[in-house]
Amino acid sequence: MRGLFFIFTSQSHHTKKKIHILTTFTAIFFFSCSSGTGKKADTTRADSTAAVAAVYDSTLAKGRVTDSVACGAQSYALYLPSYYTISRKFPCIYFFDAHARGSLPVNSYKAAAEKYGFVLIGSNASKNGTDWQLTNEQAKALIANTRSRINIDPQRIYTSGFSGGSRVACAVAMVDGGVAGVIGCAAGAPAAGQGSQNKFDYFGIVGDHDFNLAEMQQWDLNLAENGFSHGLLTTGGTHGWATVSDFETALLWMQVNAMNEQVQTKNDSLVAAFKNDCAKRITAAKAGGEWVRVRELLEGAVSAFNGSQEAVGYKKQIQELVAGNDYQNAVAEQRQLQQVELVGQHELGQEFTTQDESWWTKKINELNQKSRNAKSKQEAQMNGRLLAYLGFVAYMNSSKAIKSGDVAQAERYLRIFKRADPKNPDVSYLAATCYMQKGNAKQAIEALNEAVVLGYNDVLQLRSDPAFSSLKNEDGFQKVITKAIANNSLK
Numbered sequence: 313m314r315g316l317f318f319i320f321t322s323q324s325h326h327t328k329k330k331i332h333i334l335t336t337f338t339a340i341f342f343f344s345c346s347s348g349t350g351k352k353a354d355t356t357r358a359d360s361t362a363a364v365a366a367v368y369d370s371t372l373a374k375g376r377v378t379d380s381v382a383c384g385a386q387s388y389a390l391y392l393p394s395y396y397t398i399s400r401k402f403p404c405i406y407f408f409d410a411h412a413r414g415s416l417p418v419n420s421y422k423a424a425a426e427k428y429g430f431v432l433i434g435s436n437a438s439k440n441g442t443d444w445q446l447t448n449e450q451a452k453a454l455i456a457n458t459r460s461r462i463n464i465d466p467q468r469i470y471t472s473g474f475s476g477g478s479r480v481a482c483a484v485a486m487v488d489g490g491v492a493g494v495i496g497c498a499a500g501a502p503a504a505g506q507g508s509q510n511k512f513d514y515f516g517i518v519g520d521h522d523f524n525l526a527e528m529q530q531w532d533l534n535l536a537e538n539g540f541s542h543g544l545l546t547t548g549g550t551h552g553w554a555t556v557s558d559f560e561t562a563l564l565w566m567q568v569n570a571m572n573e574q575v576q577t578k579n580d581s582l583v584a585a586f587k588n589d590c591a592k593r594i595t596a597a598k599a600g601g602e603w604v605r606v607r608e609l610l611e612g613a614v615s616a617f618n619g620s621q622e623a624v625g626y627k628k629q630i631q632e633l634v635a636g637n638d639y640q641n642a643v644a645e646q647r648q649l650q651q652v653e654l655v656g657q658h659e660l661g662q663e664f665t666t667q668d669e670s671w672w673t674k675k676i677n678e679l680n681q682k683s684r685n686a687k688s689k690q691e692a693q694m695n696g697r698l699l700a701y702l703g704f705v706a707y708m709n710s711s712k713a714i715k716s717g718d719v720a721q722a723e724r725y726l727r728i729f730k731r732a733d734p735k736n737p738d739v740s741y742l743a744a745t746c747y748m749q750k751g752n753a754k755q756a757i758e759a760l761n762e763a764v765v766l767g768y769n770d771v772l773q774l775r776s777d778p779a780f781s782s783l784k785n786e787d788g789f790q791k792v793i794t795k796a797i798a799n800n801s802l803k
Contacts, residue, residue, distance in 0.1 A: 373392065406455065408435050408451075411440065413434075413436075424563055439476070471484050515565050519550045519551065567586075571583070593609050710729055738768075744760045771793060
């Protein structure tokens with residue numbers, strides 16, 4: 313996921329700024345480009361692939377999640393608010409998960425959708441490793457199908473994603489002028505080689521132990537430099553979907569933007585809720601001495617209230633903050649640690665398949681010790697991110713070994729993965745697939761139980777994974793499914 317750098321250029325004072333993203337990747341997103349007329353100008357984003365029906369589907373379930381709605385060769389998870397009606401338009405969020413788990417974010421955020429009146433749609437097809445041309449076809453088919461069946465407000469279409477899915481969500485907005493905003497979790501810009509002239513609101517959410525933190529911070533700065541309405545929420549988490557609370561903050565931010573842009577009716581209670589949320593988060597960040605995070609929160613509030621009187625007070629707070637020594641010292645330390653982290657990531661990636669387990673045990677102990685003995689919170693978090701990055705590298709290599717049938721190699725990588733990230737349920741899930749390849753169903757179920765104890769909640773994957781097809785009638789496997797169902801809301 314690394315290797316990204318960003319170059320932004322503007323054509324003139326009278327044209328929208330064009331984003332160019334140059335990467336070390338060769339993949340290109342093949343979404344059809346809009347006319348480049350700017351944000352929210354194109355409100356017929358799906359009409360080019362399928363005509364929007366005059367009569368919408370009144371048979372879709374309301375007030376509960378439908379995990380799989382057929383859409384040609386793919387499917388999607390769907391949540392319609394209990395008060396949804398085909399007689400009026402509703403804002404909509406399209407979700408793209410890194411592992412095609414469309415029902416995961418839909419289940420997690422359904423309460424917020426019910427509260428604020430959003431339709432939620434989660435792709436069960438888009439995932440990491442998919443050819444970009446196929447991703448494009450899947451996205452276009454998903455949007456065309458849902459817009460023909462559901463009364464979606466064309467001015468309030470949003471995309472959201474996690475990790476590689478976050479890049480897909482961003483790519484859709486960059487090249488298609490009908491997206492009002494993006495909520496990106498744990499990754500920023502897509503690995504694409506084409507530009508876009510579309511403007512959209514962007515709210516990023518990333519953990520302070522997420523190995524993509526520096527990327528998300530750079531992406532936020534680039535958006536700011538090019539006049540995008542932007543916000544970045546750094547939380548106390550690792551690489552994953554946003555918690556329900558953090559996602560609700562993003563929804564409040566998007567709605568305040570929509571009010572400011574006059575595509576949503578002004579609602580004083582929502583504005584007050586957003587202000588209160590900002591105040592609580594800023595107070596907590598100050599108390600923790602996290603001055604960079606304070607700046608990010610204030611910048612997000614300025615963007616949301618851009619041009620209005622509310623922005624003045626937040627701008628004044630920024631001026632006072634950046635003039636202080638605490639903030640300046642924090643920024644200087646951040647820059648230094650980012651260089652150390654970049655070198656550390658390169659080393660971990662280069663050494664992973666060449667060093668033995670004893671070397672990795674020593675390395676992991678060293679990183680843990682550095683985190684415990686760090687001179688500052690930023691340094692401790694940086695070492696935590698290096699451990700998380702090692703876990704990511706181990707996950708990728710373990711998955712590759714499992715797919716190739718090299719169980720012994722996969723098990724070795726998984727032992728390193730578990731030492732680096734002992735609370736990650738993916739370790740146990742992948743171990744279960746290894747046990748199935750070895751013909752040990754009992755240990756596979758034990759590993760799956762460990763995964764759900766650690767929070768694993770992807771019911772659809774459990775039921776559809778061919779590795780566990782022979783376990784479907786086993787009582788132990790059904791108990792795992794029950795536990796996963798109980799886990800399927802992010803806290």
